[in-house]
Amino acid sequence: MTAQQFLRRVVRIQGIILAAALLLSTAGVLTYRWAADRVRETSAVLVDLQSLRSEVLGAESALRGYVITTNDAFLAPYEAAAPNIKALSTRLEERLAPRDDAAFAAITELIRAWRVNFATPVLFDVASGHRDAAVAFMETQAGKRRIDKVQVDLAALSARLRDQENDRQRAADEVGWVSVAGTLLGVVLILGIGGQLRRRLNRRIAGPLEELADVTGRFGSGELTARAGDDGVIEVQRVSAAFNAMAERTQAMVVELMAVDRLKSEFVSVVSHELRTPLTSIRGSLGLLSSGAMGELPSDASEMVAIATSNTDRLVRLINDILDLERIEGGHEALELRMVPVAELLDDAASAVRGAAQTAGVAIEVEAPDIAIEVDGDRMIQAVTNLLGNAVKFSEPGSTVVVDAVVRGHQIALQVRDQGRGIPPDMLEAVFERFQQVDASDAREKGGTGLGLAIVRTIVQRHGGRVEVTSTVGEGSCFSIVLPIMSQAPTEEARADRGGAAVVVLVEDDPDLRLVVGALLGRHGIDVATAETAQEAIERCRTAVPDVLVLDVSLAEGDGYDVVQALRQDDRLRSLPTVVYTAAILSPAQRDRLRLGDTVFVAKGQRDDQALEHEVMALLARIRS
Amino acid sequence: MTDVAARRVVLVDDEDDIRLVARASLERIAGWKVYPASSGAEGVALVRAELPDAVVLDVMMPGMDGPATLAELRADPVTASIPVVFLTAKVQAAERRRLEELGAAGVVAKPFDPMTLATELSTALGWG
Numbered sequence: 001m002t003a004q005q006f007l008r009r010v011v012r013i014q015g016i017i018l019a020a021a022l023l024l025s026t027a028g029v030l031t032y033r034w035a036a037d038r039v040r041e042t043s044a045v046l047v048d049l050q051s052l053r054s055e056v057l058g059a060e061s062a063l064r065g066y067v068i069t070t071n072d073a074f075l076a077p078y079e080a081a082a083p084n085i086k087a088l089s090t091r092l093e094e095r096l097a098p099r100d101d102a103a104f105a106a107i108t109e110l111i112r113a114w115r116v117n118f119a120t121p122v123l124f125d126v127a128s129g130h131r132d133a134a135v136a137f138m139e140t141q142a143g144k145r146r147i148d149k150v151q152v153d154l155a156a157l158s159a160r161l162r163d164q165e166n167d168r169q170r171a172a173d174e175v176g177w178v179s180v181a182g183t184l185l186g187v188v189l190i191l192g193i194g195g196q197l198r199r200r201l202n203r204r205i206a207g208p209l210e211e212l213a214d215v216t217g218r219f220g221s222g223e224l225t226a227r228a229g230d231d232g233v234i235e236v237q238r239v240s241a242a243f244n245a246m247a248e249r250t251q252a253m254v255v256e257l258m259a260v261d262r263l264k265s266e267f268v269s270v271v272s273h274e275l276r277t278p279l280t281s282i283r284g285s286l287g288l289l290s291s292g293a294m295g296e297l298p299s300d301a302s303e304m305v306a307i308a309t310s311n312t313d314r315l316v317r318l319i320n321d322i323l324d325l326e327r328i329e330g331g332h333e334a335l336e337l338r339m340v341p342v343a344e345l346l347d348d349a350a351s352a353v354r355g356a357a358q359t360a361g362v363a364i365e366v367e368a369p370d371i372a373i374e375v376d377g378d379r380m381i382q383a384v385t386n387l388l389g390n391a392v393k394f395s396e397p398g399s400t401v402v403v404d405a406v407v408r409g410h411q412i413a414l415q416v417r418d419q420g421r422g423i424p425p426d427m428l429e430a431v432f433e434r435f436q437q438v439d440a441s442d443a444r445e446k447g448g449t450g451l452g453l454a455i456v457r458t459i460v461q462r463h464g465g466r467v468e469v470t471s472t473v474g475e476g477s478c479f480s481i482v483l484p485i486m487s488q489a490p491t492e493e494a495r496a497d498r499g500g501a502a503v504v505v506l507v508e509d510d511p512d513l514r515l516v517v518g519a520l521l522g523r524h525g526i527d528v529a530t531a532e533t534a535q536e537a538i539e540r541c542r543t544a545v546p547d548v549l550v551l552d553v554s555l556a557e558g559d560g561y562d563v564v565q566a567l568r569q570d571d572r573l574r575s576l577p578t579v580v581y582t583a584a585i586l587s588p589a590q591r592d593r594l595r596l597g598d599t600v601f602v603a604k605g606q607r608d609d610q611a612l613e614h615e616v617m618a619l620l621a622r623i624r625s
Numbered sequence: 626m627t628d629v630a631a632r633r634v635v636l637v638d639d640e641d642d643i644r645l646v647a648r649a650s651l652e653r654i655a656g657w658k659v660y661p662a663s664s665g666a667e668g669v670a671l672v673r674a675e676l677p678d679a680v681v682l683d684v685m686m687p688g689m690d691g692p693a694t695l696a697e698l699r700a701d702p703v704t705a706s707i708p709v710v711f712l713t714a715k716v717q718a719a720e721r722r723r724l725e726e727l728g729a730a731g732v733v734a735k736p737f738d739p740m741t742l743a744t745e746l747s748t749a750l751g752w753g
Contacts, residue, residue, distance in 0.1 A: 276714035284646030287739035
């Protein structure tokens with residue numbers, strides 16, 4: 001069932017329950033109101049019955065009093081009672097009519113009988129002077145008996161009505177309770193269903209989606225083997241399946257691309273070798289010819305040979321540059337980083353161009369601060385040499401090229417300034433592209449390959465830096481290589497403070513692995529501090545300043561690259577010896593992004609915790625020695 | 626500058642043209658004496674026969690390549706102490722180091738400048 005269908009069904013059920021609860025509530029309310037009306041009415045009837053009773057009794061005693069005393073004072077109450085009795089009787093008849101109860105009719109009949117058969121004759125007797133007959137009649141108790149019965153009957157009727165009402169009230173109460181209970185039950189059910197729904201949604205949607213997001217993140221970080229599971233509702237399963245299919249294709253593509261890339265590198269390497277072989281003969285023979293070693297050449301023949309020679313040289317340089325660019329850009333070769341004094345760097349580069357500079361009549365000045373930076377020495381010298389070569393090429397005889405280094409905060413800028421013809425503003429970006437020359441004739445005249453600056457940029461970018469250029473046409477240019485500065489490893493004092501025990505920060509988001517690795521290292525008496533997320537890892541390193549960092553690449557929050565990037569900003573941690581412990585396949589370019597100090601890469605596998613232990617101990621031994 | 630006795634080198638390369646050009650360069654520009662060989666095996670025999678001051682050895686050759694030839698020379702006590710310089714079109718830094726680690730005195734790149742070949746070889750060999 002899809003999530004949509006499921007939700008629809010749940011909503012329907014909840015709707016039904018809600019409707020039922022509402023109905024019950026309404027029924028309860030209506031029942032109550034009806035019961036209340038009934039009670040009011042019955043109360044009125046009971047009051048009337050009570051009034052009728054006292055009126056009738058009053059009438060009877062008034063009559064008796066009049067007969068015995070023949071005092072007119074007793075006649076008034078009797079005559080006042082009569083209409084009341086009539087009014088009450090009529091009202092009660094009306095009210096009791098719906099109940100279809102014969103009892104009251106019998107009572108009114110009794111009252112009427114009393115009036116007709118007793119009260120009226122008695123009054124007539126007294127009025128016509130036969131008082132003794134009236135008294136005698138009265139003493140037969142005939143009237144009294146009738147009135148007594150009326151009383152009793154009225155009382156009985158009242159009692160019965162009251163009982164009926166109590167029963168009705170009880171019934172109404174029950175309905176009320178049922179309705180309240182039903183409504184509460186409905187609410188509880190709805191809440192319960194809601195809770196169930198939430199749990200189910202979590203289990204079948206939110207949970208699987210989070211896992212899918214995690215897998216996607218890991219895939220994006222380079223773990224090309226990451227695949228999604230198949231739990232969750234159909235919609236999520238569909239996304240998972242689609243992702244897995246895409247991941248398979250992408251992984252296959254990446255693997256193929258990497259293979260193709262490698263083939264290309266090998267091809268370039270082989271081809272350049274093949275090209276160099278015949279060029280050796282060409283250059284050699286031309287060189288010998290132009291030197292006169294094979295005999296003097298007529299001047300125009302000599303000119304031809306000179307043309308051939310210089311173009312051969314150009315071809316050789318081009319092949320060298322193409323191969324260089326391919327190797328550096330391809331990222332197949334890792335940089336060999338070591339601490340190189342900046343002075344040495346700049347001096348070596350200056351020496352490389354000194355010959356050409358002398359020939360061109362250009363002076364070179366070197367100014368270097370007394371610091372060392374961590375770079376691939378050969379490559380960085382190559383980069384500076386390229387810049388210097390350009391500067392010399394485009395400078396007028398008699399001018400000076402200055403190469404120096406300026407430290408700005410955590411960066412160092414290696415600068416080459418010339419007083420040459422400058423670069424127009426619209427070309428400042430383009431000069432770093434391959435085969436871009438400011439002036440089309442440059443290639444021919446200045447003998448450039450058009451790749452020099454592209455090579456410089458690639459080398460510098462591999463080091464995590466950038467190349468900048470400022471220039472004024474007619475006045476000169478300044479090329480800067482800006483690099484982040486790596487400094488010394490944590491000092492001996494800092495380590496001594498810890499009393500000699502080695503400290504390792506372990507960054508790993510799998511709790512089981514943390515335990516296992518922590519125990520492995522702890523066995524050697526190492527103090528292991530752990531972290532699960534990138535942020536935690538950075539903080540842990542900053543407070544503990546460990547001897548070695550063991551770093552997983554994919555983490556719960558953030559990743560290994562984030563950690564390394566942040567630690568590179570910290571003087572004390574830039575050169576932290578590191579063991580990168582990951583299941584991902586890392587390209588050399590990715591590895592460069594994970595280097596701090598001495599950095600080793602260990603692949604996660606089934607039994608590779610041993611390899612990790614070995615590497616950590618080896619690193620620690622190297623630090624200690 | 627004192628007049629040094631002409632250097633004697635055995636030059637091993639399977640490419641005829643390169644042998645010709647290199648020999649012309651070393652003999653005419655630098656005044657060295659060059660004994661050419663077109664294969665590793667031929668080279669070893671020539672070195673044993675002539676006992677030159679040095680051996681200039683190509684790397685990529687069919688059959689016995691440069692490193693194999695070097696190993697052969699080092700294995701023989703007669704030829705073991707004769708310095709060897711590799712001449713190669715493979716210019717990668719890693720490749721150079723590998724060749725140096727094999728025991729060569731140095732590595733010179735192809736294509737070479739015929740005017741400076743002798744100088745480059747001399748520098749690698751520690752001569753003058």
